[in-house]
Amino acid sequence: MTANVTxxxxxxxxxxxxxxxxxxxxxxxxxxxxxxxxxxxxxEGSERIAxxxxxxxxxxxxxxxxxHADTAMSRWPLSGVSIxxxxxxxxxxxxxxLVLTASEHRQAAFQAAEFLMDYLKxxxxxxxxxESPGGTSWVDARxxxxxxxxxxxxx
Amino acid sequence: MKVKYFAWVRERVxxxxxxxxxxxxxxxxxxxxxxxAKRGETYAHAFETPRVIRAAIDHAHVKPNAVIAGARExxxxxxxxxx
Numbered sequence: 001m002t003a004n005v006t007x008x009x010x011x012x013x014x015x016x017x018x019x020x021x022x023x024x025x026x027x028x029x030x031x032x033x034x035x036x037x038x039x040x041x042x043x044e045g046s047e048r049i050a051x052x053x054x055x056x057x058x059x060x061x062x063x064x065x066x067x068h069a070d071t072a073m074s075r076w077p078l079s080g081v082s083i084x085x086x087x088x089x090x091x092x093x094x095x096x097x098l099v100l101t102a103s104e105h106r107q108a109a110f111q112a113a114e115f116l117m118d119y120l121k122x123x124x125x126x127x128x129x130x131e132s133p134g135g136t137s138w139v140d141a142r143x144x145x146x147x148x149x150x151x152x153x154x155x
Numbered sequence: 156m157k158v159k160y161f162a163w164v165r166e167r168v169x170x171x172x173x174x175x176x177x178x179x180x181x182x183x184x185x186x187x188x189x190x191x192a193k194r195g196e197t198y199a200h201a202f203e204t205p206r207v208i209r210a211a212i213d214h215a216h217v218k219p220n221a222v223i224a225g226a227r228e229x230x231x232x233x234x235x236x237x238x
Contacts (some may be wrong), residue, residue, distance in 0.1 A: 026225045038238055054237070055161060055162055056160055056237070057159070057211070057214075057230060057232070059214055060211055060215075060230065060236075062213040063214045064214070064215075064216075065226070085237065085238075096238075097237070097238050103238070108228065117238060120237060120238040121237065121238035122235070123216065124235060124237040124238060125161070125211070125230075125232065125235055125237070126235060126236065126238070127161060127162035127232065127233065127235060127236050127237070127238025128236045128237075129162075137186075138163050138233065138236075140160055140234075141233070141234030141235060143238050145238075
């Protein structure tokens with residue numbers, strides 16, 4: 001069976017259970033589904049976060065995520081991948097991003113999900129603007145995310 | 156060619172996109188950043204630290220030494236913070 005790939009960028013919230021259901025519907029070859037949700041926190045260190053606004057590069061964001069999904073599917077035996085990334089203004093407690101991976105056995109699903117998140121963090125063209133009591137500022141990228149993505153490079 | 160700016164690069168430049176015609180001597184992404192920086196104060200401020208600016212040509216990440224000839228769209232932006 002061919003892999004089921006869903007990539008969406010949207011302002012609206014997503015429903016994880018509904019997305020898992022869509023990914024697995026009609027398939028009897030899936031033995032494992034791994035789900036990662038990225039959620040807006042209410043604080044960064046000692047600073048309270050009032051909201052995040054996600055900006056993105058329409059066209060490139062979809063293309064880049066699709067490239068990541070293709071890479072994941074070429075490295076692991078996956079039955080399906082769903083990646084949903086929200087944009088716009090998001091408040092603490094709300095969903096930001098969803099990565100779902102499905103496979104026959106769990107190892108592929110677990111590893112592919114982690115790989116996709118590491119790559120998304122380092123390479124997907126989105127930018128977060130943070131509103132806090134101190135004002136509004138652009139979040140700085142972390143070297144940690146580049147390092148996390150780099151560790152998946154085959155030696 | 157079309158140039159797009161995102162996040163604080165856009166804020167500093169003061170516009171989200173524009174159409175440009177760089178002269179023949181401007182061959183790479185880093186040449187282009189240096190050329191754009193000379194267009195005015197806002198551009199100089201945006202591109203004052205070129206090594207923190209990332210670029211994409213036709214929706215794919217490229218390195219500073221990438222050739223710009225033939226590009227339809229070039230984008231400049233800070234390191235990404237998605238996910």
